[in-house]
Amino acid sequence: DAGVTQSPTHLIKTRGQQVTLRCSPKSGHDTVSWYQQALGQGPQFIFQYYEEEERQRGNFPDRFSGHQFPNYSSELNVNALLLGDSALYLCASSLLAGIDTQYFGPGTRLTVL
């Protein structure tokens, strides 16, 4: 049983560009959350998707958007990239109605030059 997978592993972009990161949840999970982990900091909640709708959102600008597909996989899109968007982006999956904890993927390392 594959756990949470993310692609790509690493990505380099320049300021002003747009980026799309992808996540496949653990088998059986229906909810995907995205977190941003800046260097030396803990992960920070961006948003969460369930039934293809954004269910919760953290304190991130509208440049950050997402999508969830019928197979529960998800994308994170960031527009007009800034240098400060350089971070590790983590995807976590869970069951909305479950009591189990969230399972994290290995992350995508985004570098903005």
Place this chain on the structure above:
Amino acid sequence: DQQVKQNSPSLSVQEGRISILNCDYTNSMFDYFLWYKKYPAEGPTFLISISSIKDKNEDGRFTVFLNKSAKHLSLHIVPSQPGDSAVYFCAASPGLGAQKLVFGQGTRLTINP
């Protein structure tokens, strides 16, 4: 506004001794507290959790203590092993499952042989 704080960026402990990692929080609405462990190039892995109605939870070598009046929790690892060397994140949540996690900044634990 840092709702969850880990004030020690790093901790070094001799193999076989006890490791104690600390975490403070400010929001009384948190209902569950979790510890995650993170190795380089991997996502955070769930270690142990505690409900706000308990003051202790134990799982093998790992014990988490919660002091609600002080808004403080700690993770004890005994005996410490070289494989325990990792970054440890404290996280808080209003509930289990798909609830949003609020993380501390992390503590890098190094176990010396």
